[in-house]
Amino acid sequence: MTAVPTPLLAYFVFEPYLALFSLAAIVGTMAGLAFGFFSARFPMSSMLKAGLLIAALPLTFALALAVQYVPGLVRSYSVAAPSWAMFAQSSGGFLFGWGLCAMVETYYRIFERSGRLLAWGLLGLRIGGILLLLTILANPVWKQKNIDPGRVVVVLDDSRSMSLTDSSGVSRYDRAKAAVGQLMRALEANHTGPRVAVDLYDVNGDHRDEPPATPTVDHTNLTRALQEAALKARGSHLVTALVLVSDGMDNTGRKDFSDWEDTSVPIHGLGFAAVETGDLDLAVRKPAAPERARIHNELRISVPVVKSGAAAAEATVALKLGRDVLASQKVNFGAGPSEQVITLAYTPHQAGDFVFTASVETTAGERNLSNNAAQFPMRIDADPIRVLYIEGFLRYEYKYLKARLEDDPDVALVSVVRRVNPEGLAGAPEKDVLTADALKRMDVVILGDMERKFLSAAEYQQLLRWLDEKNHSLLLLGGYKSFGQEGFRGTPLADALPVVFAAQPPLQSEEPFHLQLTDKGQGHPIFTLSGDRVKDAEAWGDLPPLRGMSLVDRVKPGAEELAVNFAVTENGKPAVVAAVQRAGGGGQVLVLTVDSTWLWSRLPRTHGQADTLYGRFWSQTVRWLAGRGRDEQRPLLTVFPDKPYYDVGKRVLLTIKRQPRADVDLSATQVALEIIGPDGxxxxxxxxxxxxxxxGQPDVFTAEFTPTVSGRYEVNATLNADSKVVSNQTTEFRAQGADYELADEGTNPETLKALAKATGGVYLAVDQADKLADKIARKDRMGPEHRDEFWNSPLLFGAFLLCVSAEWFLRRWNQMV
Structure with a gap:
């Protein structure tokens, strides 16, 4: 049912590659012919002829320039400015024309000497060879353009509901096939305007050469069928109209087609008279929900529900995550068709990427369950941990830590560097950074390497007041300045720290060392990896060595010592690396006497390894300082089907996602599935x-499953490590047989009318298909141009060689030199 493009125009055209056929060359050739004729008729000396030849070349160039401006004489050439190229073209043409005359004169003299007419035959061969050579240089091209008729895309509904018969005993499908044939004949009989061709597609959007023999499709989605057909037809043709031949019984429950208003192609409908069966059907349309939301903030999700059928009904509209009902509401629908938008309120308590389901259920019994639910994705973001990082100067520790915190999706970082060079002049800050307004928006403050004078007295007081407020934490990093003689010792901040500064040198150790955890440190959340204290301590000890540390005198009473350096001792004890104590407001004050944790990132990466432990250390440190609870952590696993309802025998696509967290390493875990059937x-x-x-995404897994019986299926997904379950999630979907295609024997022409109205088309009864042909716009377009070049034709080149060789052979054979 697809027309083949027919030729529109075929012709020869010359497209010379060289400038041999320019206007200047043609004028020069004509002038050369005239000069040759003149010199042949009026004999003259060689000197005179040479002088005239030299004078003729610039005159020919001037003539070529003048000819361009003769009105109406030359139309195929554009006016060219004087140039050496143009002079060469006119001079070359002149010499060529003069040479032609000289050649004719030579053969005339041969004829006079021999008295044989063969001389003129030889001249003809020579001129023929020249003409063939000029033809090759002119590049003859055979061009052919085609017309591509506009396509009328006909979508024929071959779902099982079309097999139903009317009172005359004729099935809807037979009437629909007859309408398609009637439309095609009417389009072919109409010879006004450009030709159009008909492309036929079924309700699955597949191209058909002939209508399917019987309607067998178990599910009807008219919007998808139109989209698929239009997309495939537009791939290589001009689509002028879409024609939908259907009973309008769309199983998706869709009734609004306003999103088709922007299409440039009208959709025409050929349908059947309305038949109302009174059967109840509830359909959920696309819910209105944000793509992203913040944890602990109430969401209001609007769920449109459409009811058809005469009887009133009571239903429950619910919002689900897997099989867990998050919110629900009872809804009463009155008699007759109606639509309601139900708003469900839900407050998320976990961060992560989720796929929610909005569903409607009733005990009244429905003819179609496939449209009772709709899924939508949403990302729930945790409240960001607000961190203020003040550094004295640019250094590697600042560079790597800043990059790590900026990459953390749960951290909102504000960083300030007082100067670029540690040896430069510090100067007085333009304004205080640690103000009451700035600190009230922060959860954690990190102080880098700086002298005490970097902070004003007011800033010290504001920082201490802030620490006395609820759940505010401070982290002090090691450094030459901050732990030196001009550092934080002797400031009001020193009293809030968990360590006592060293009273006398050495204040710094330059020896590399491996971090060692204390008993307190092995059980601390900052250093917890697998839950096995011994293995975790070994993992931290196996990290690249740290380059030196700042030295402190001791840990204050009541503070906890988390990590030490056994290679260096202070007062007979291992040097303190990490110590913490509770702040006045319930937060934490942590001191790290090292400034080279960046080596835990750089060295593994230079060897092609991941810097996992570096990321774990800082992610867990910041989260612990901020006091984040378990309820705000994203689940380790999510599982969801690509839609909530399926046909029996159709493929179900399940997607399982691991969602790694800073406190749990999922790289070695395995994903497993268990599916519980309708029998439990x-x-x-x-x-x-x-x-x-x-x-491409190692944390994303997919699985395919084909249900064989109808009913509810439950999917349990688990994460396993060392034969232990780390996490599990559950979801569900429903499968149903093809009976619902025939459960409703009605027709719904309103669907076709809505599509036609939204797109500028028309709706007609299925028996009026011939009238639709007059309402379809007839358009076509030029197809691609086909061209054949002959400049390299062996035939032309062979003819040229034959002419030249025959002339030379005959002239030599007859001694007419």
Missing amino acids: KPLPPEQTPTPRASS
Whole structure:
């Protein structure tokens, strides 16, 4: 049912590659012919002829320039400015024309000497060879353009509901096929305007050469069928109209087609008279929900529900995550068709990426359950941990830590550097950074390497007041300045720190060392990795060595010592690396006497390894300082199907996502599935799909499953490590047979009318298909141009060689030199 493009125009054209056929060359050739004729008729000396030749060349150039401006004489050439190229073209043409005359004169003299007419035959061969050579240089091209008729895309509904018959005993499908044939004949009989061709597609959007013999499709989605057909037809043709031949019984429950208003192609409908069966059907349309939301903030999600059928009904509209009901509301629908928008309130308590389901259920019984739910994705963001990082000067510790905190999706970082060079002049700050207004928006303050005078007296007082407020924490990093003689010793801040500064040198150790955890440190959240204290301590000890540290005298009473350096002692004890104590407001004050944790990131990466422990250390440190609870952590696993309802025998696509957290390493975990069927029993292992990891996204797994019976299926996904379950999530979907296609024997022409109205089309009864042909715009377009070049044709080149060789052979054979 697809027309083949027909030729529109075929012709020869010359497209010379060289400038041999420019206007200047043609004028020069004509002038050369005239000069040759003149010199042949009026004999003259060689000197005179040479002088005239030299004078003729610039005159020919001037003539070529003048000819360009003769009105109406030359139309195929544009006016060219004088140039050496133009002079060469006119001079070359002149010499060529003069040479032609000289050649004719030569053969005339041969004829006079021999008295044989063969001389003129030889001249003809020579001129023929020259003409063939000029033809090759002119590049003859055969061009052919085609007309591509506009396409009328006909979508024929071949779903099972079309097999139903009317009172005459004729099925809807037979009437629809007859309408398609009637439309095609009417389009072919109409010879006004450009040609159009008909492309036929079924309700699945697949191209068909002929209508399917019987309607067998178990599910009707008219919007998808139109989109698929239009997309495939537009790939290589001009689509002038879409024609939908259907009973309008769309199983998706969709009634609003305003999103089709922007289409440039009208959709025409050929349908059947309305038949109302009175069966109840509830359909959920696309919920209105934000794409991103903040944890602990109430969301209001609008769920449109459309009801059809005569009887009143009571239903429950619910918001689900997997099989967990997050919010629900009872809704009463009156008699007759109606639509309501139900608003559900929900406050998320976990961060992460989720796929929610809005559903409607009733005990009244429905003819179609496939449209009772709609899914939508949403990302729940945790409240950011607000961190203020003040550094005295640019250094590696600042560079790596700043980059790490900026990459953390749960951290909102504000960083300030007082100067670039540690040896430069500090100067007085333009204004205080640690003000009451700035600190009230922060959860954690990090102080880098700086002298005491970097902070004003007012800033010290504001920082101490801030620490006395609820859940505010301070982190002090090691450095030559901050722990030196001009550092924080003797400031009001020193009393809030968990360590006592060293009273006399040495104040710094330059020896590399490996971090060693104390008993307190092995159980501390900052250093927890797997839960095995011994293994975790070994993992931290195996990290690249740190380059030196600041030395302190001791840990204050009541503070906790988390990590030490056994290679250096102070007062007979290992040097303190990490110590912490409670702040007045319930937060924490942590001191790290090192400034080279950046080596934990740089050295592994230079060897092609991941800097996982560096990221874990700082993520866990910041989260612990901020006092974040478990309820705000994203779940380790999510699982969801690509839609909530499926047909029996159709593929179900399950997506499982690992969501790594800073406190849990999921790289070695395995994903497993268990599917519980409608009978409440787990499916056998051979019927349970195995999740496959994505090559581009190692934390995303997919599994495919085909339900064989209708009913509710429950999917349990688990994360396992060392034969232990780390996390699990559950979701569900429903499968139903094809009976719902025939459960409603009605027709719905309003669907086709709504599509036609939204797109500028028309709706007609299925028996009036011939009238639709007059309402379809007839358009076509030029197809691609086909061209064949002959400059390299062996035939032309062979003819040229034959002419030249024959002339030379005959002239030599007859001694007519």
